[in-house]
Amino acid sequence: MAMVDLAPFDLGGMREQLWLRRTEEGGGYEVCCIPFYAYGLALGDVVAKSGEDTVDGLISKSGRRALRVFFADPRPPADSRSELRSAVDSAGLLSEWNGDRHVAIDVPEMSLMQPVFDSVQEEIQNGTAFWEWSDARNFGSA
Known part of the structure; x- marks a missing residue:
């Protein structure tokens, strides 16, 4: 570590x-x-x-990317976390959760991501979930 x-x-x-x-x-x-x-x-x-x-x-670089999704509080009635888990599993992707509101998803090259994006799209549009690619910025040290 x-x-x-x-x-x-x-x-x-x-x-x-x-x-x-x-x-x-x-x-x-x-x-x-x-x-x-x-x-x-x-x-x-x-x-x-x-x-x-x-x-x-x-x-x-390994050629992989990480997609990170953060689910804000309060949670809406149409909570998409279980749908996201299902989409990640169906796509055969690896993921790690930090609590129940922050997930990092491993995205190998050539992964079919549309079902994953679709699973949280409504929450993203409503501002109750936020996403970013880990490579939106370069790695650097202080």
Whole structure:
């Protein structure tokens, strides 16, 4: 595990813990989880660490992306979280939830995403859910 400083992403004072494993070549560490907050990182990317506990650089991209969805409170009567879970499962995608309002979805290249987007479209239009791609900004360190 290692931490990512989130200050470069306008989240000063916060850090995100990532699960990593050393690559066979030994030149870096593969990201083994779907990042919730750090921009520019996705499952399978290879990163560099400074010391033992801080990610300080991106070595190579895996070709995957992370789609993040946040569900605001109060929840509307037409809550789309279960529909989103079903769409993610049907598409064969991996996802990780942080509580019951924030999900990060692993998106390999060439994934069919329309059913996933459709599952939360009404909430996004109504402002009760928000989404972003993790690669909307490049990875950087403070």
